[in-house]
Amino acid sequence: MNKKILHILEFDQIKEKIAQALATSQGQAELQHLGPVTDKARIQKWFDELSEFGHIVQENGPVPLSNTADLTEILRRIELDASLSSQEFAKIKKVLRLVNETRRFFEQAVNVSFPVLSQTIDKFVDVGYLLGLLQVIDSAGALSDTASDKLFSLRQGIKKSDADVKKILSEILAKSQSSLTDSIITIRQDRPVLAVRSDSKNKVPGVVHDMSASGQTFYIEPNRVVQLNNDIAQKKIEEKNEVARILRALAEAIKPHIEDIRQNTWLIGQIDVLNAKYRYQIMAKATVPSLSEHKAIKLYSARHPLIDPKVVVSNDLFFDQTLDTIVITGPNTGGKTITLKTLGVAQLMAQSGLPILAEIGSQVGIFTEIFADIGDEQSIAQSLSTFSSHMTNIVSILNQVDHKSLVLFDELGAGTDPKEGAALAISILDFLKSKHAKTLATTHYPELKAYGVESEGVENASMAFDLEQFRPTYRLVQGVPGRSNALEISKRLGLDSTILTEARGLLTEDEHDVNVMIASLEQKNQTLTESVNRIKVLEKENNLLHQDLTKSFDSFKRDREKELNKARQEAQDIVKVAISEADDILKNLQEKSLLKPHEVIDAKHQLGELAPDIVDLSKNKVLKKAKAKRGLKPGVEVLVLSYNQRGNLVRLAKDGRWEVQMGLITTKLSEDEFEPIESEKEKQKTKTRAVKKTVTSNVKAQLDLRGTRYEEAEKMLDDYIDQALLANLHQITIVHGIGTGVIREMVRSYLQRSRHVKSYAYAPQNAGGSGATIVTLK
Known part of the structure; x- marks a missing residue:
């Protein structure tokens, strides 16, 4: 898109408002490149990311962004094998730490999904390794003593020698107070010295490093510390070289x-720009518009972002698919130019992925070019008049315009003879x-009022004027051309009635009728506008209610899922306890050599009691009806x-x-475990079925799990082991097949933890090999 429109509509000033919410230098750089594009899919992706980002922040708080330095030059110098200071490595470390924190924030985000934004988040590269290397750089940008063993040894040696020097100098200070002009240790030429009186310089033997301007004081390094200071100087050189070596090694490690x-x-x-967009959206009460398929524009309560929110007037603007041209007529100072700019700015912002200052439900088009001729275009340098400058610009626009263009003209045809100017304006619009x-x-x-009425695809519009307050309202009125209020205003200002009467007489009948018609249209439009405003208020309230209900429903679903997960965990705990207790019951049964029927029934009753009462099915009406059909009732x-x-x-x-009473024993049974006794014939049938069940219930010494699902196989194995124990089987065979090994591994795991299994091993090759397991029970 042409750069001139960005200048005319002051797009950089709008970006400056968004820049106020940026935290990083990387965000500043990205915002500089932000501008309008024509790829609808790209714009929609920006809008989707912004919407998802808003949901994330609302549910999880702000993204942990912080001030960071620009690494462009630092990284380039690493590539060129240039030396870097530890402070520059600290800047790299700060950015990498921010990367880690940002990744962690999105990874740990809860109660929200962000499929579009995830496409960007997933591009982050794990920098844990580099952060580990840079731990030797502290937050102040200094290299840690523990960066290497040699550096640690050197710095410890320097500290010890410094302490020894201070101790010796302190002793000399205490003994030679009368020979000193100052009782402090000072520094000259990077060496610690004492301020000795000139007449006592021989009393403190050492190296003279400086002398005061008056000559009364000599700064002497006592001989006792000269060698120590020499050692310190040598170690500092070695320290400097070691630091340089470590920093070079760090650069080499980072370079790949x-x-x-x-x-x-x-x-x-x-992410920083996205955060700034969201904060601007909240601050400016902006919204994300929808994108039109056919260049249709619908702006509800649109506002210009560079006008003070306290005084800006919002306007609706509807530019539907069938409409090519809107002509705003009427006198100056009514807000026509701001309306032009508001439309242009809204389009620039939307096509740059920015929220626009308009109400929810607004829609924008996608234009490959936006052209504008707005303001005073007089060129002193080229000695062109205002009209010539405007026409030069308009000619350039007309040479480039096509069906994907949006054109904004302010005071089209002005600056020349009114008749010719009007004719030229109509021709340009055509x-x-x-x-x-x-x-x-x-x-x-x-x-142009008549042009707007008579031409297809053209609509008149005007800016409303408050005659009672004698001021423009800056509100756009579509479908109604502007009318001159000169006579009415003159009357209210006190112009002589004779002059006004003569002026009205000079108006043609057509001109008078047009003014009357416009006045009637304005009144009808005002009534319609009030009705629309009431509807918009109701719609806004409904939208807010819908948002609240949606949020409450989402919260309910989350709470329900939490409770379900809690219940599932409790159920798992109950099952674990039940399995343990069931094992104990079966073990007790196994230890008895002879099992009486009532003992088996009692054991089964104990197993039944282990199951928790989860759902009160006794209150289920459907279940009650089914039971009534069978005639089941107490007694x-x-x-x-x-x-x-x-x-x-x-x-x-x-x-x-x-609950079934059998003699002295009471147990719980499901309906498929008993049959009502109603007649002799039915009794005979029941006995026959019971005998068949008893015959067929003989437990075999082999269980075949092939072809079953994991959960089903696990349950079958558990039930079979119980049956085998009750049947006093000593050895059984579990056929699980080879397959993927999942069922075989489940069997091995179950047998390993079962207290009733004495030993187990794969079957011989001629009996199934690793596809079957032979189990010896205790």
Whole structure:
């Protein structure tokens, strides 16, 4: 898009407002490159990222961005093998730490999904390794003593020698007070010295490094510390060389990862700009518009971002698909130019991925070019008049315009003879209409009012004026041309009635009728506007209510999921306890040599009691109806199929099973474990089924798990082991097949933890090999 429109519409000043919310130098650099594009998919992605970012911040708080330095020059110097200071490495470390914190923030974000933004977040490169290397640089930018063993030894030696020097000098200070002009240790030529009186310089033997201007004081390094200071100086040289070596090694280690660091810094800039957009959106009460398929524009309560929010007037502007041209007519000082700029700025901001200052529901088009001729274009340098300058600009626009262009003209045709200017303006608008360019033009020529009424695809508009307050309202009124208020204003200002009467008489009948018609249209438009405003208020309230309900529903779903997870965990704990207790019950049964029927029934009852009462099925109406059809009720005599014994129903438990009394024993049974005894014929059928079940319930010494799913196989194995124990089987075979090994591994794991298994091993090759396991039970 042409750069001139960015200057005319002051796009850089808008970006400066967004820049106030930036935190990093990387964000500053990225914002500089921000500008309008024409790729609809790219713009939509920017908007989706902004919306997702807003949801993340609302649920998880602000992104932990902080001030960072620009690494461009530092990274380039590493590539050139130039020397870097420890402070420059500290700047790299700070950026890499911010990368880690930013990645962690998005990874740990809860209660929100962000599929579009994730495409950007996933591009971050893990920099943990580099951060580990840079731990030798502290937050102040100094190299840590522990960066190397040699550096640690040198610095410890320097500290010890410094302490020895201070101790010796302190002793000399205490003994030679009368020979000194000052009782402090000072520094001359990087050496610690004492200020000795000139007449006592021989009393403190040493090296003279300086003398006062008056000659009364000599700065002497006592001989006792000269060698120590020489050692310190030597160690400092070695320390400097060691620091340089370590920093070179760091640069060499970082060099292969330069592109990864650049990638991360670019991404930090993207996130920072996104954060700044969101903060601007909240501060300016901006919204994300939808994108039109056919250049249609719908702006609700649009405002110009560079006008003080306390005084700016919002306007609706509707530029639908069938409309090519809007002509705003009427006198000057009514806000026509600001309306032009507001439309242009909204389009520039939206096509740059920025939220616009308009209400929810607004829509923008996608234009490859936006042209404008606004303001005083007089060129002193080229000795061109205002009209000539405007026409030069308009000619350039007309040579470039096409059906994907948006054109903004302010006071089209002004600066020349009114008749010729109006004719020229109409011809230009016709040319743009033939190109199907979207055009918004302002003019004060009355001839264009008729053009707006008579021409297809053209609509009149005007800026409302408050006659009672004698001031413009700056509100756009579409569908109604502007009318001159000169006579009415003159009357209110006290102009002689005779003059006004003569002026009205000079108006043609058509001109009078047009003014009356416009006044009527304005009144109807005012009524319609009030109705629309009421509808908009209701719509806004409904939108807010919808947002609140959506947020509450999402919160409810999250809370429900938390409770379900909690219940699942509790259920797992109960199952673990139940399995343990079941093992104990079966072990006790196994230890008895002879099992009586009532003991088996009692054991089964104990197992049944382990199951928790989760759902009160006794209150289920459908279940009650099904049970009523079978005639099940307390007191009914039933036959327990598993043991071929009679009993009586006692009551229906909450878990849907019946308590059955069999002699002295009471147990819980599901409906498929017993049958009601209703007649002799039915009794005979029940006995037959019971006998068949007893015959078929003989436990085999082999279980085949092939072809079963994991969970089903695990349950079958658990049930089979219980049956084998009850049947006093000593050795069993589990056929699990080879396959992927999942079922085989499950069997091995189960047998390993089971207290009832004495030993287990794969079957011989002729009996299945590793596809079957032979188990010896205790």
